Amino acid sequence: MNETLIEIGQRAQTAADQVALLDTATKNRALGAMADALRTHQNEIITANQADLAQATDMPKKFTDRLMVNEQRVADMANGLRTVARLADPTARIDRGWINADGLQILQRWVPLGVIGIIFEARPNVTVDATGLTFKSGNAVILRGGKEAIRTNTALANILRAALEKQGLPADAVQLIEDTSHELAQEMMNLTDYIDVLIPRGGRGLIQRVVKTATVPVIETGAGNCHVYIDKDAALQMATDITVKAKVQRPSVCNAAEKLLIHRDVAAKFLPTIAQALLDHGVQLRGDDQARVIVPQMQAASNADWDTEYNDLVMAVKVVDSLDDAIQHINHHSTHHSEVIVTDSIERGRAFQQRINSACVYVNASTRFTDGGVFGFGAEIGISTQKLHARGPMGLDQLTTIKYEITGSGQVRH
Amino acid sequence: MNETLIEIGQRAQTAADQVALLDTATKNRALGAMADALRTHQNEIITANQADLAQATDMPKKFTDRLMVNEQRVADMANGLRTVARLADPTARIDRGWINADGLQILQRWVPLGVIGIIFEARPNVTVDATGLTFKSGNAVILRGGKEAIRTNTALANILRAALEKQGLPADAVQLIEDTSHELAQEMMNLTDYIDVLIPRGGRGLIQRVVKTATVPVIETGAGNCHVYIDKDAALQMATDITVKAKVQRPSVCNAAEKLLIHRDVAAKFLPTIAQALLDHGVQLRGDDQARVIVPQMQAASNADWDTEYNDLVMAVKVVDSLDDAIQHINHHSTHHSEVIVTDSIERGRAFQQRINSACVYVNASTRFTDGGVFGFGAEIGISTQKLHARGPMGLDQLTTIKYEITGSGQVRH
Missing domain, CATH: 3.40.309.10 (Aldehyde Dehydrogenase; Chain A, domain 2)
Known part of the structure; x- marks a missing residue:
């Protein structure tokens, strides 16, 4: 297993443990700071993006349209983070709780999944969108984007990480893998010790490759017929x-x-x-x-x-x-x-x-x-076409799991 | 891929489509009929079990204790089915629904997962318990038990199937794989076209083998430290x-x-x-x-x-x-x-x-x-130690997924 990747995984887990304990106001403040930082550093982003575009001259127009970042698109990404800040924090909600026959108080809590891996193609906005949703729901994210967008993605990730650090929060809640080789993507799909779930974002080819070869649990999204x-x-x-x-x-x-x-x-x-x-x-x-x-x-x-x-x-x-x-x-x-x-x-x-x-x-x-x-979830990380864990549009709620917190007064089972 | 297994998978899918549409009263009646049939045919079950036990003379006592079926244990299995009949049907419940901004009525329904595979060891009660829970939640089940219990499991499955048939319901909602070879278990773990989720029940060795090698989504249960x-x-x-x-x-x-x-x-x-x-x-x-x-x-x-x-x-x-x-x-x-x-x-x-x-x-x-x-779920199919889909004790609810049923009056997106 690739040493760098293991280190990324370990740092993500440490960050995930910290982010999981942040209160909602702190997370919202951080999202606002990330949005501000994108606007402040928009020239760096656009410059990096122009370098990516210069390498992509022989790609179809549909492809470069998605890759391109201009002022408006930076503003859209920043606004996306602000929208996520306004959404309800699922981990702050207790929907279900009861006292069982033994007198135990059983609370079903929503808790973050932990470390979420996102494998995506040459759409730089995914770097920001995925960061916003995973962070707000208390997770750390490991991003692996397409090689054609690597300069833009690196600029974006560095800005987001610096904004977190400035708030006294763990930058490793957002990590971008800079090695865009297929080999490394393959190793990421098998990083079961460090990644809790993989969400591929992109075309059918990408999604099928991830579904077929990953040993990390995958949520299949976005294939429509x-x-x-x-x-x-x-x-x-x-x-x-x-x-x-x-x-x-x-x-x-x-x-x-x-x-x-x-x-x-x-x-x-x-x-x-x-x-x-x-x-x-x-x-x-x-x-x-x-x-x-x-x-x-x-x-x-x-x-x-x-x-x-x-x-x-x-x-x-x-x-x-x-x-x-x-x-x-x-x-x-x-x-x-x-x-x-x-x-x-x-x-x-x-x-x-x-x-x-x-x-x-x-x-x-x-x-x-x-x-x-449209469903009213505020934002989505994708549309799940599988039956396990999440189905249909996936918002913040679907980036959590449950935990039972049980409190007694010395009860034992006889 | 093994032809017999594909046929089993196809029959399971057909049965699953039918069982998914049954109303709660019909399912409860069928569970009662299955319970009665176990009592009526208890001698067949015990005779088959004695043949299994006769082959297991050199196994440890702990093993044969679990394998053994007597009158009391048949009664326990039948009562288990009656208990499940009394539980609330998750697919009959609508917990969430709303009208969105476009005037669409969006209902979040609980629907069966479809075909559930259970791989288990030499505990014949799993045949009955798993059938009760999967059937009540509207699923079809494919059971693959340990070879040491094959005669008992076959007797149980045949009785349950006949009881369904007598009620005019699809016997293939319950299928037992009679080939107990490792090769066939392996193929079952890769039957992605027909099995929606695999739940291994048994010791750590079994569970780890299924988790590591299955391409069908697995819910990991029952490993405790x-x-x-x-x-x-x-x-x-x-x-x-x-x-x-x-x-x-x-x-x-x-x-x-x-x-x-x-x-x-x-x-x-x-x-x-x-x-x-x-x-x-x-x-x-x-x-x-x-x-x-x-x-x-x-x-x-x-x-x-x-x-x-x-x-x-x-x-x-x-x-x-x-x-x-x-x-x-x-x-x-x-x-x-x-x-x-x-x-x-x-x-x-x-x-x-x-x-x-x-x-x-x-x-x-x-x-x-x-x-x-103890949690108040009435019964459980296992205790999930994973984060995706289900975590902690798994009752009927965890054998379902969601579906959005949306009703409009001609709305389109402009």
Whole structure:
């Protein structure tokens, strides 16, 4: 095991033990100081970022858009930290407690997870966002970002660490791994003695690599292959609005709709209108045989289409025979993120919500609402598509675990 | 991948989808029918068990004690199912719901995990206990027990399955793997497409093997190296009672105390009395140098002692210089199960509860209270010593995950 990494792990654990004991006001003050420091040092950040961008000239525009940091983006990151400071501290809350039959007072406390590892790609804002959320919930964070953003990330981490130190708080609550090799990322995924949970942030390739190879527990986030199902009892206007907006409003994100299923009873009537609206927004359509009979402009969908997250202006369309068929298709092909039924039937809406095996199941609303901010969590570290520990948008609460604090007066078990 | 195992997994998933939709009354009726069936067929169970016992003549008595099933034990298993039938159904509860700013109704539902795998040793009662808890919480279970109990487990599983079938319910909600080879257990640990979570039940060797090699998410349970720390502000009588009872009342279980730490200010005064009480109960004591100066009858503790779960009438004793030393020692050596401080100081009790990194942290009460029944959960499937998903005693609630059911009236995101 890499010596540097073990030292990083040890320092993170020591810092985590200290941060876990800080009161809420101290943590909020530190978040404010980190936000101020980002603004004060914005030129350093932007200079470092320009050096990163200069190395990334042959990357696609989508990539450099995400990598780029300007004054506005520094302000956004700083504001993000201030937003987190205003959120309720889960570790300060006692939701559950009781006196058991033996007279023991049992309190269920929310406590920090400890050390959280974040593996991410070339999005420098993750350095700041992850720091804010992990710190507020009382954890230490170890960040390993993509090599294309290493100068920006290093500048950001150094500024955040210096701000903590200036407050008399442990800088090692935030550590960035400067070695961006694959080997080191691999070792980080196996650092079970020091990292309590790993959260990968990025594309499907990254997330699958972490899920498949990490021995540290992983929370899988952000893979979306979201479905809109238009039921036979749907109204055309609502069906069109939801489908089009869920597809085109921000096609690159994980809660965008990728697939349209439509009940055969309304396919001939609805599909031409809906398809035209999608085509008007520049969406490329790929249909199954039945859909293509109705809308001949569609290309033929391949089997692989049903499992593909496009993150782009592409949508595959399938005509289904029944609600049952829709549910089966979705449960088989989705990434269990967000799905919607458009229907005016209470019974059919309820059946869809009960039987679809996804984190967020909508009746008559866009999948695009799956978002920590929209849900009212204030901020999110990702959207979990797994069932254990956290599911759906993950806010501060999901970065904690529980501990039972039990107080007696000498009770023993006989 | 083993074909039989894949078929078992597919059948389990189909059954899980059906069981998830059953209402509480139907599940409770089925649990009652399973309990009745065990009583009706008790002779088959006992005959099968005698065949298992006949093969186990060269095993230690402790082993055959656990393997043995008689009329009383069949009655206990049946009563266990009836107890579970009386518990509240977590999937019928809606604890949280709200209307967000967009007017969406967001309900956080508790839903079954899906398919739960249980890998266990030669304790036939696990077949029934695990079935009761997983079924009541709406899951399907795949059981893989030790080869020494295969005839008993097969008899039990067949009776439970037949009882389900008779109620018109899917027998495949309960499946026992009849191939008890290590190879098959290994394949089960990698059956990620069909098993949502694995819960190993048994000794440390089994649990560590599952944790280290499974790719299916695991909940680690039941490893205990529990500490009693006697603070300088403790009363001798309470300190003695808690230490002795936590050690001797049932030394084979995971919540028994294995280590005694004592503050140096009270060691010379307290240790002779406490050690004598332990020796009177036949406890073998192993001390560090300072403890052995005070109680010369102690053997010398080795470094390995501090990390060992004896599950026997053995206790290691250490004199510590301070509360800080006690906390550091415990956080370093414990399995994060249950620890206790005996003290009359509010400040020191609180510091111990806040800084000890274990599932259950006691002030002035025995570690032996860490138990789903004692906590008021009605029953437990194990005691989680990990931080993710579940921590401490795991009842029905911990066999569920959440799902957000969101209902709108055509809302889209602009």
